[in-house]
Amino acid sequence: MEPPWQCSFWLALAFWTWMLEPMNLRDLGEDEVIRRLVALMPLAEEPAACPGDDCAIMRVGSGMLLLKTDALVEGVHFRPAESPERIGWKAIARVTSDFAAMGGRPENFLITVAVDPSMAVSWLEGVYRGMAACMRKHGGLLAGGETSSVPAGNAAVISVAAVGSVKPEHMVLRSGGRPGDVLLVTGTLGGSIHGKHLDFVPRVEEAAWLVGHHKPGAMMDLSDGLGADLPRLAKASGCGYEVDRASLPVADGCDAAAAWSDGEDYELLFAIVADCVPELLEEWSVVFPELPLTVIGKLTDGSAENSAGGWDHFSLR
Amino acid sequence: MEPPWQCSFWLALAFWTWMLEPMNLRDLGEDEVIRRLVALMPLAEEPAACPGDDCAIMRVGSGMLLLKTDALVEGVHFRPAESPERIGWKAIARVTSDFAAMGGRPENFLITVAVDPSMAVSWLEGVYRGMAACMRKHGGLLAGGETSSVPAGNAAVISVAAVGSVKPEHMVLRSGGRPGDVLLVTGTLGGSIHGKHLDFVPRVEEAAWLVGHHKPGAMMDLSDGLGADLPRLAKASGCGYEVDRASLPVADGCDAAAAWSDGEDYELLFAIVADCVPELLEEWSVVFPELPLTVIGKLTDGSAENSAGGWDHFSLR
Numbered sequence: 001m002e003p004p005w006q007c008s009f010w011l012a013l014a015f016w017t018w019m020l021e022p023m024n025l026r027d028l029g030e031d032e033v034i035r036r037l038v039a040l041m042p043l044a045e046e047p048a049a050c051p052g053d054d055c056a057i058m059r060v061g062s063g064m065l066l067l068k069t070d071a072l073v074e075g076v077h078f079r080p081a082e083s084p085e086r087i088g089w090k091a092i093a094r095v096t097s098d099f100a101a102m103g104g105r106p107e108n109f110l111i112t113v114a115v116d117p118s119m120a121v122s123w124l125e126g127v128y129r130g131m132a133a134c135m136r137k138h139g140g141l142l143a144g145g146e147t148s149s150v151p152a153g154n155a156a157v158i159s160v161a162a163v164g165s166v167k168p169e170h171m172v173l174r175s176g177g178r179p180g181d182v183l184l185v186t187g188t189l190g191g192s193i194h195g196k197h198l199d200f201v202p203r204v205e206e207a208a209w210l211v212g213h214h215k216p217g218a219m220m221d222l223s224d225g226l227g228a229d230l231p232r233l234a235k236a237s238g239c240g241y242e243v244d245r246a247s248l249p250v251a252d253g254c255d256a257a258a259a260w261s262d263g264e265d266y267e268l269l270f271a272i273v274a275d276c277v278p279e280l281l282e283e284w285s286v287v288f289p290e291l292p293l294t295v296i297g298k299l300t301d302g303s304a305e306n307s308a309g310g311w312d313h314f315s316l317r
Numbered sequence: 318m319e320p321p322w323q324c325s326f327w328l329a330l331a332f333w334t335w336m337l338e339p340m341n342l343r344d345l346g347e348d349e350v351i352r353r354l355v356a357l358m359p360l361a362e363e364p365a366a367c368p369g370d371d372c373a374i375m376r377v378g379s380g381m382l383l384l385k386t387d388a389l390v391e392g393v394h395f396r397p398a399e400s401p402e403r404i405g406w407k408a409i410a411r412v413t414s415d416f417a418a419m420g421g422r423p424e425n426f427l428i429t430v431a432v433d434p435s436m437a438v439s440w441l442e443g444v445y446r447g448m449a450a451c452m453r454k455h456g457g458l459l460a461g462g463e464t465s466s467v468p469a470g471n472a473a474v475i476s477v478a479a480v481g482s483v484k485p486e487h488m489v490l491r492s493g494g495r496p497g498d499v500l501l502v503t504g505t506l507g508g509s510i511h512g513k514h515l516d517f518v519p520r521v522e523e524a525a526w527l528v529g530h531h532k533p534g535a536m537m538d539l540s541d542g543l544g545a546d547l548p549r550l551a552k553a554s555g556c557g558y559e560v561d562r563a564s565l566p567v568a569d570g571c572d573a574a575a576a577w578s579d580g581e582d583y584e585l586l587f588a589i590v591a592d593c594v595p596e597l598l599e600e601w602s603v604v605f606p607e608l609p610l611t612v613i614g615k616l617t618d619g620s621a622e623n624s625a626g627g628w629d630h631f632s633l634r
Contacts, residue, residue, distance in 0.1 A: 022437035022438065022439050022440075023437065023438045023439075024434065024435050024436060024437055024438060025432065025433075025434045025435070025436055025437075025438055025441065025464075025466075026434035026435060027438075028438050030464060033438065033441065033464055034464060036438070036442060037441065037442065037445045037464075038459065040442065040445045040446055040449050041445060041448070041449050041452070041458075041459035042449060042452050042453055042457070042458050042459060043458055043459055044425075044458045044460065055461070056425065056427070056460035056461035058424070058425050058460060058480060060377050060378075060380070060382065061377075061378060061380065063377070063378065065377065065382075065480070067425060067427055067460050067461055067480060068427070068461065069427035069428075069429050069461060069462060069463055069476070069478055070429075070463060071429050071431055071463055071465050071474075071476065073431050073465055073466065073467050073468075074468075075467070075468040075471075076465065076466055076467065076468065077465075107375070108361075108373065108375050108384060110373070110384055110385070110386035110478050111386075112386050112387075112388045112476050112478075114388055114390050114474050114476075115342065116342075117341065117342045117343035118341050118342070118343060119341060119342055120339035120340065120341055120342075121339065121340045121341060121342055121344075121345050121350065121353070122339050122340075123339075124342065124350065124354065125353060125354065125357065128354045128357045128358060129357055131358070132357050132358050132359060135358070135359050136359055140359070141358075141359050141360055141361045142355065142358035142359060142360055143361065143373035143375060143384050144372070144373035144384055144385065144386060145386060146386055146387060146388055147342075147347060147350055147351060147354075148388050148390055148393065148394075149342075149390065149393055150390050150392070150393065150471075150472050150474070151390075151391075151392040151393065151472050154392075154467075154471045154472040155467050155468050155471045155472075157388075157431050157467070157474040157476070159386070159388065159429050159431075159474070159476035159478075161386055161427050161429075161476075161478035163375060163382070163384060163480055
């Protein structure tokens with residue numbers, strides 16, 4: 001019979017092997033990874049300039065600038081066989097949509113592409129043509145950037161950073177919603193993967209009109225799906241929320257679950273004081289007759305509960 | 318005997334197969350790729366805000382901001398087994414060095430990492446610790462960023478964008494050199510691959526002192542090697558150049574060829590009117606006694622000839 005310490009030894013070895021196994025990013029999940037990384041970094045003391053909203057804010061003299069960066073990865077955000085023009089459009093439109101969600105516009109873009117040197121020149125030119133089309137339509141100029149190689153056969157990465165402008169009186173954060181505010185979304189939700197995620201229209205004009213005429217208390221763009229993004233807006237505003245799922249503006253061929261969870265809608269979600277809503281809806285239907293604007297619920301004085309759906313880069317894939 | 322048209326047919330087919338083979342990025346080379354891509358894009362009308370210098374310039378009211386983006390790719394800019402802290406330091410230091418070369422400083426960083434979700438959390442934390450160390454030492458705050466996944470087994474990409482400040486009277490472009498200006502470099506050149514490329518000191522303090530005391534006509538940081546970068550500075554200034562290779566400040570264990578061609582020195586190269594040089598050298602030896610400052614040649618009224626050496630992402634690898 002083996003002495004008992006030998007059994008203990010193997011148990012201890014198994015325990016330490018498990019303990020020493022490094023935790024990977026997928027296990028930890030994107031939100032916790034970001035929380036840990038941000039905790040390591042020197043941050044601005046003023047909360048408005050910290051990570052968390054659609055764009056970061058940089059105060060310059062008496063004015064302010066908006067900053068945003070966003071990346072597209074081959075095999076994650078687009079298929080290799082996808083039209084390069086649509087990939088380029090998406091890369092710029094995603095960033096433009098974030099500026100719109102703060103009530104601003106992009107001004108200067110910095111574009112980085114890291115790509116296998118055996119890639120066809122025509123592919124990369126197509127990507128840039130798509131980028132240029134979006135910038136010419138929705139604003140912004142190329143200010144700088146970089147091309148780099150990735151090792152042969154590795155995924156292409158397109159990283160877009162931009163600096164933009166916003167009038168201080170037009171700026172909308174996620175955090176300004178109040179209990180009782182009505183929640184509205186532009187457009188229709190769901191099914192973006194069938195194509196809209198590559199050629200959506202960033203709601204720059206709509207947001208500019210909104211902040212000038214009926215300024216929301218809180219606003220964001222829907223990138224990860226209403227089910228993931230609405231709790232973020234509610235939490236940032238210190239509120240709970242109620243949604244009437246039957247009211248969701250569902251895209252053709254989708255159901256409410258898809259509208260809630262698919263993601264990549266790039267529509268505006270905003271909260272606005274209830275008194276404004278009748279006049280807002282009436283004016284909207286005249287100014288933007290082709291784009292639905294739908295009341296989907298309201299902010300409450302509860303707390304933002306967790307909801308199913310959405311997208312987490314490190315845990316859902 | 319085959320009729321002659323059949324031979325012509327095969328010749329024509331071979332010709333068209335060759336013609337239709339898409340040209341790839343490596344064949345075209347980085348400079349020509351960038352030229353073609355930039356030509357597609359909407360650019361600022363004012364040349365100072367266009368691509369080409371160490372940083373882009375953005376005018377904001379009566380002041381100006383500097384913008385820069387730079388990426389590190391696993392397997393291209395660092396080995397997978399490299400210390401993550403050094404990788405993070407390099408990612409921030411490269412961008413910081415570009416701000417120094419314009420006479421400015423970084424203020425707000427946007428950091429994007431695209432990484433395999435099976436990567437250990439501790440690796441990414443190490444990268445961010447290295448980034449934070451460089452920001453705490455040389456300036457700048459985290460303003461925003463993004464984490465994304467790459468497909469399993471693909472190279473990690475770290476993309477760093479920053480917005481920084483420069484006093485208009487301190488700003489130095491590459492284009493302000495004049496024939497007869499003396500060329501100087503800080504530090505020693507060559508052999509960076511033996512380690513210095515990962516933990517170099519961006520010359521922020523030195524550049525700040527220079528632009529306040531003996532402002533150069535033209536300045537840049539040496540990222541691709543003197544042999545590649547000096548012609549760029551000379552060309553931007555509309556000058557030729559003469560270099561006394563025997564005068565090059567060669568790093569320990571290197572020869573002049575390495576100092577000329579290795580790259581990743583991240584030292585300052587600048588051109589300054591000859592009358593200033595004796596006083597500059599005397600003061601420098603007092604203010605920065607441990608960092609050599611060396612006269613290596615002068616700008617001429619010739620034209621910048623092509624030189625061997627340096628690094629081209631798409632044609633040399």
